Amino acid sequence: MTSIGTGYDLTNSVFSPDGRNFQVEYAVKAVENGGTSIGIKCKDGVVLAVEKIITSKLLKPGANNRIATIDRHIGTACNSEHDGRHFEKRARDEASSWRTIYKSPISTADLASRMGQYLQAYTLYSSVRPFGITAIIAGWDSESEIPVDSEVGSGPDTGSGGKAEGKTYGGPGLYMIEPSGSYWGYYGAATGKGRQTAKAELEKLDLSAGTLSLLDGVNEAAKIIYLAHADNKDKDFELEMTWISNLNGPTKGRHEHVPKNILEEAERIAKRALDGEDDDDDSKSEDVKMEG
Amino acid sequence: MFRNNYDNDSVTFSPQGRIFQVEYASEAVKQGSVVVGIVSKTHAVLVVLKRNAEELSSYQKKIIAVDEHLGLALAGLASDARVLSNIMRTQCSTSRLTFDRAIPLSRIVSSIGSRAQSNTQNYGRRPYGVGLLIAGVDESGPHLFEFQPSGMTQEMLACAIGARSQMARTYLERNVESFADCNREDLIKHGLQALKESLTQDKELAIENTSVGVVGMGSGSKIEVFKLYDGIEVKQWIDLVSDKPNITEAVETMEIDS
Numbered sequence A: 001m002t003s004i005g006t007g008y009d010l011t012n013s014v015f016s017p018d019g020r021n022f023q024v025e026y027a028v029k030a031v032e033n034g035g036t037s038i039g040i041k042c043k044d045g046v047v048l049a050v051e052k053i054i055t056s057k058l059l060k061p062g063a064n065n066r067i068a069t070i071d072r073h074i075g076t077a078c079n080s081e082h083d084g085r086h087f088e089k090r091a092r093d094e095a096s097s098w099r100t101i102y103k104s105p106i107s108t109a110d111l112a113s114r115m116g117q118y119l120q121a122y123t124l125y126s127s128v129r130p131f132g133i134t135a136i137i138a139g140w141d142s143e144s145e146i147p148v149d150s151e152v153g154s155g156p157d158t159g160s161g162g163k164a165e166g167k168t169y170g171g172p173g174l175y176m177i178e179p180s181g182s183y184w185g186y187y188g189a190a191t192g193k194g195r196q197t198a199k200a201e202l203e204k205l206d207l208s209a210g211t212l213s214l215l216d217g218v219n220e221a222a223k224i225i226y227l228a229h230a231d232n233k234d235k236d237f238e239l240e241m242t243w244i245s246n247l248n249g250p251t252k253g254r255h256e257h258v259p260k261n262i263l264e265e266a267e268r269i270a271k272r273a274l275d276g277e278d279d280d281d282d283s284k285s286e287d288v289k290m291e292g
Numbered sequence B: 001m002f003r004n005n006y007d008n009d010s011v012t013f014s015p016q017g018r019i020f021q022v023e024y025a026s027e028a029v030k031q032g033s034v035v036v037g038i039v040s041k042t043h044a045v046l047v048v049l050k051r052n053a054e055e056l057s058s059y060q061k062k063i064i065a066v067d068e069h070l071g072l073a074l075a076g077l078a079s080d081a082r083v084l085s086n087i088m089r090t091q092c093s094t095s096r097l098t099f100d101r102a103i104p105l106s107r108i109v110s111s112i113g114s115r116a117q118s119n120t121q122n123y124g125r126r127p128y129g130v131g132l133l134i135a136g137v138d139e140s141g142p143h144l145f146e147f148q149p150s151g152m153t154q155e156m157l158a159c160a161i162g163a164r165s166q167m168a169r170t171y172l173e174r175n176v177e178s179f180a181d182c183n184r185e186d187l188i189k190h191g192l193q194a195l196k197e198s199l200t201q202d203k204e205l206a207i208e209n210t211s212v213g214v215v216g217m218g219s220g221s222k223i224e225v226f227k228l229y230d231g232i233e234v235k236q237w238i239d240l241v242s243d244k245p246n247i248t249e250a251v252e253t254m255e256i257d258s
Helices: A023-033 A081-102 A107-121 A195-204 A214-232 A259-279 A280-291 B020-031 B078-100 B105-118 B166-178 B184-197 B231-241 B247-257
Strands: A037-042 A045-053 A069-072 A074-078 A135-141 A173-175 A184-185 A186-189 A238-244 A256-257 B035-039 B043-049 B065-068 B070-076 B130-136 B141-147 B153-155 B160-161 B212-216 B224-229
Touching: A037 A074, A037 A173, A037 A195, A037 A214, A045 A074, A045 A135, A045 A173, A045 A259, A045 B153, A069 A081, A069 A238, A069 A256, A074 A081, A074 A238, A081 A107, A081 B105, A107 A135, A107 A173, A107 A184, A107 B153, A135 A238, A135 A256, A173 A186, A173 A256, A186 A195, A195 A214, A214 A238, A214 A259, A238 A259, A259 B184, B020 B070, B020 B130, B035 B070, B035 B130, B035 B141, B035 B166, B035 B184, B043 B070, B043 B130, B043 B141, B043 B184, B065 B078, B065 B130, B065 B212, B065 B224, B070 B078, B070 B212, B070 B224, B078 B105, B078 B130, B078 B166, B105 B130, B105 B141, B105 B153, B130 B160, B130 B212, B141 B160, B166 B184, B184 B212, B212 B231
Parallel strands: none
Antiparallel strands: A037 A045, A037 A186, A045 A238, A069 A074, A074 A135, A135 A173, A173 A184, A238 A256, B035 B043, B035 B160, B043 B212, B065 B070, B070 B130, B130 B141, B141 B153, B212 B224
C-alpha cells in the first residue's frame, strides 16, 4: 500500500515497479466488506450459503436472491450485486455454448476455468476495470460414464480414449475465483466480511476426509454464517442457502434452494449453538425454574 | 479540481475499493425530486412530486408507462430515464411478440441493471444518473423494484428515492406492516402521506405537482392496466390527505365503497 500516490495505482493493467497491479488489489477491497458467503463440499453434494444483510426493513423478505443458478447443476454466489450479475450472465453463456458444442453439461472445473479466463481478461486493459467480486462456484458433475466416439473399451487408463474398469467420474465440485482471475478448488471456501471466522470454522470440519454428509453440511453452513455474523451483530440478516446433491440425493443432481423446512431446522440448530456458547448458564437456570 | 485522483472515470477503483464516479452518479439521484412506491397483495402504486423550473414553465414528467403491466417513476436525469424506459419498452414488446407473454418484472429489471453495470466497467461511458422505482404486476403478483446507477436492483415492499426522501422512507418504515393488506385507495393515500413528509416548508401537494401511477391484479385473468393519473384526476386523493378534514372518516367511506 506504500505505492498509493505514485501513479501506478490509477490505471488498470499497469505494473508497478515491484510487479503488482494495484487496481486488482483495490477490487479485492470492494469484496472484503460484502456479506459473508461460503461453500462446503460434502460427500454427496455441495452447499452454498450467504449472509444477506438487511439494509432496510422496506426490502421484501425472501426476495433479492444472491445465489444464482448457472446451469441446472451449477450455482454461484457472488458478493457484489452488480458485478455479480455480469459474472452470472457470462457464466450462463459459457455453460450454454458448452452444451451446444459438446452436447453435454459443462463440468464445474471447466466452468471455473472459463470464468477464470474471463476475469483475467479484465485485468489486461486500461479500458476496463477488474470485477469487484470473489465468486464461489459449486456444482455436481454426472458420475455416469458417457461413451465418447474415441473410447476404445480398454487401453491406457489416462488420456484420450482411456477407460478404467469401475472408475467413476464427476462428483461434487467447489471453486472460488478472485478478481485477478486466479481460482482454486476448495473443500470449503469463504469470502466477504466474516471470512476469517468462517475459514477457521471450516477448517475444524476436516472436510478433506470427505465424510461429511450433505445434510450435515447444510447445518454446518448455517452455523458458520450465524457465527460469522456475530461480529456484525448490529445489522439484521437473512440466510440464503442452496444445495446440489447427486442424482440419488434430494435435489437429483440439480442446483436448488434448500427447502424451507430444512432451512428453518438448520437455522434453529445454528441459533441454539450460538446461544449455547454465549449464555450457557442462563438456559440452565431456566430449566431449574421450569422443574420447580 | 478533482476531489481526488480516483474519481476521473468509472473504471478506477479507489484504494478502499470504491468507484467514485458511480457514487457521484447516485448523488444525481438525490438531486431529483422525491418519488414513492408501495406494493400490496393486489396493487403497486407510484406517487411522485413534480418540479417546475420556473413559475411559467410546465412540471417535469416523472412517471413513464412502459407497458400495460408496468411503469416507472424516476429521480435524477430525466433523459437517462428516457433511454432506459425506451429499452424497457422494446424488451416488453419483444417478449410479447416472440413469446406471447408479458415480461416478468424481475427479468426486465435485471436487464436494465446489467446495462447500467456495463457503463461502470468500461472506459468512455458514464454511469446512468438516474434512480428508478419500477412498479408492475406479472404472473407472481404485484412487484416494486428499486434501481440505482450502480446497477443495483432490489425488490422492495415500499421505497422512496430523491431529494429529502429519508423522511418519506421513515414514514414507510413506520407503516410497512400494514401495506400488504391495503386496498387500492389506501395504498395511494399512504403514498401521498409519505410524499408529504418529504415536502419543504413552503410546498404543498397540489394537482399541478403530483402524479400517481397505479397497476393492479384486476379481476379474473385481466389485470388492472398501468394508468398514470395527472392534474385534476389526482384531486380526489390530494383532498383526502390535506391537513384539514379528518382522515378516519375518509377511511370509513373507503371501506364501505369496497
